[in-house]
Amino acid sequence: MGHYDLVIRSYNPHKDRARVEDLQRRCEVGPAERGLLFTDTLGDPICRIKNSPVYNMLVAELGNHLVGVIQGSIKLVTVHKPPKDLAWVGYILGLRVAPLYRRRGIGWKLVIKLEEWFSVNGVGYAYMATEKDNEASFKLFVDKLGYVKFRTPAILVNPVSHRMSKISSSFEFEKLKVEEAESLYRKFMSSTEFFPSDIGNILKNELSLGTWVAYRRGESWGATCPSSWAMLSVWNSGELFKLRLGNAASSCLMYTKSSQLMEKVLPCFKLPAIPDFWQPFGFYFVYGVYGEGPLSGKLVRTLCRLVHNMAWKSKDCKAVATEVGGSDTLRHYIPHWKLLSCPEDLWCIKALKNKERNNLLEMIKTPPTISLFVDPREV
Numbered sequence: 107m108g109h110y111d112l113v114i115r116s117y118n119p120h121k122d123r124a125r126v127e128d129l130q131r132r133c134e135v136g137p138a139e140r141g142l143l144f145t146d147t148l149g150d151p152i153c154r155i156k157n158s159p160v161y162n163m164l165v166a167e168l169g170n171h172l173v174g175v176i177q178g179s180i181k182l183v184t185v186h187k188p189p190k191d192l193a194w195v196g197y198i199l200g201l202r203v204a205p206l207y208r209r210r211g212i213g214w215k216l217v218i219k220l221e222e223w224f225s226v227n228g229v230g231y232a233y234m235a236t237e238k239d240n241e242a243s244f245k246l247f248v249d250k251l252g253y254v255k256f257r258t259p260a261i262l263v264n265p266v267s268h269r270m271s272k273i274s275s276s277f278e279f280e281k282l283k284v285e286e287a288e289s290l291y292r293k294f295m296s297s298t299e300f301f302p303s304d305i306g307n308i309l310k311n312e313l314s315l316g317t318w319v320a321y322r323r324g325e326s327w328g329a330t331c332p333s334s335w336a337m338l339s340v341w342n343s344g345e346l347f348k349l350r351l352g353n354a355a356s357s358c359l360m361y362t363k364s365s366q367l368m369e370k371v372l373p374c375f376k377l378p379a380i381p382d383f384w385q386p387f388g389f390y391f392v393y394g395v396y397g398e399g400p401l402s403g404k405l406v407r408t409l410c411r412l413v414h415n416m417a418w419k420s421k422d423c424k425a426v427a428t429e430v431g432g433s434d435t436l437r438h439y440i441p442h443w444k445l446l447s448c449p450e451d452l453w454c455i456k457a458l459k460n461k462e463r464n465n466l467l468e469m470i471k472t473p474p475t476i477s478l479f480v481d482p483r484e485v
């Protein structure tokens with residue numbers, strides 16, 4: 107490590123902001139064949155976690171060089187079945203080590219230091235999400251740090267097309283008040299894995315654009331739920347940071363160019379033109395997707411179209427993304443583009459205390475609840 111000792115300390119916005127942004131810019135994440143995804147944090151490298159109840163960012167310094175960074179957030183969630191299976195969990199994200207300093211134990215040390223901060227703050231389990239094919243990240247967390255594979259939710263991304271989506275007139279929609287949305291989520295989703303006990307804070311956050319329910323026209327939304335219904339909420343991630351595709355697959359490029367051309371040449375042709383993902387763009391994140399009854403899938407699809415049209419009207423929102431449990435049947439009704447989506451995001455988990463170690467063995471054996479709550483504050 108040369109003649110400097112590695113120092114790991116908390117992020118100081120005055121000293122570190124520009125250097126962390128520069129490091130994040132230089133670190134690419136994502137498999138080359140799908141196109142590398144760059145994040146522009148708009149001058150605030152901590153923006154991805156600052157809406158969480160408790161958070162921290164650590165930086166690694168070697169002499170004057172800022173060589174690594176990691177972020178973490180803490181919250182209370184459902185891990186198995188309520189009311190007693192609530193646990194404090196720590197989410198690890200944004201681990202980056204400067205390319206020239208890799209394979210010197212810096213990534214490992216940053217995770218260990220963040221785990222220590224978690225433990226001091228009463229966290230029972232640390233968890234992280236990675237692409238299945240990110241070998242460096244997988245080997246670091248699973249082989250070296252003892253994390254175990256936990257769940258494999260699907261990330262579904264749909265580009266916002268140049269046209270509004272057609273919405274079926276057989277369904278009605280309602281935007282819920284925050285209190286109504288909170289009580290509905292507590293009633294129907296509180297047993298869902300990773301359901302955050304401070305759901306009210308998410309719904310009240312200014313980035314939360316609202317919660318909508320859909321049901322069949324002719325029925326009404328009131329004291330009892332309609333025979334079939336669905337709900338979802340929308341988070342404006344683009345207000346926090348922008349995304350940009352660095353090096354997309356040639357098929358992606360060709361499809362984008364040809365669909366834009368088609369639209370110009372044959373405007374009545376119904377092929378949706380795909381936006382230009384090579385310029386920084388914002389996106390909406392759909393969370394809390396839930397439905398009941400035989401029409402729930404169709405209702406979710408219709409709600410997604412409603413969100414698409416909201417995105418279409420906004421200035422720079424070019425995609426709508428969501429993440430749902432791998433075995434959630436509703437995922438089949440969520441419009442998405444395969445090339446931009448990830449069918450198996452890999453969530454890994456580790457117990458930080460002895461008592462939690464035994465519980466974790468049980469949790470891993472238990473099949474996942476069908477739905478999984480993915481917190482928009484951790485996107």
Ligand SMILES: CC(C)(COP(=O)(O)OP(=O)(O)OC[C@H]1O[C@@H](n2cnc3c(N)ncnc32)[C@H](O)[C@@H]1OP(=O)(O)O)[C@@H](O)C(=O)NCCC(=O)NCCS
Binds near residue numbers: 240241242
């Ligand atoms: C993943 C990353 C943070 C690792 O940082 P690092 O400082 O190089 O990791 P370490 O030196 O602490 O490696 C510890 C162990 O992880 C594993 N590992 C790390 N990089 C690896 C690689 N490229 N290939 C295979 N195994 C790797 C090895 O087991 C290694 O131990 P070893 O060197 O004794 O074999 C770094 O490669 C990076 O910034 N990648 C780009 C961003 C990213 O993918 N972040 C993770 C998102 S979850």
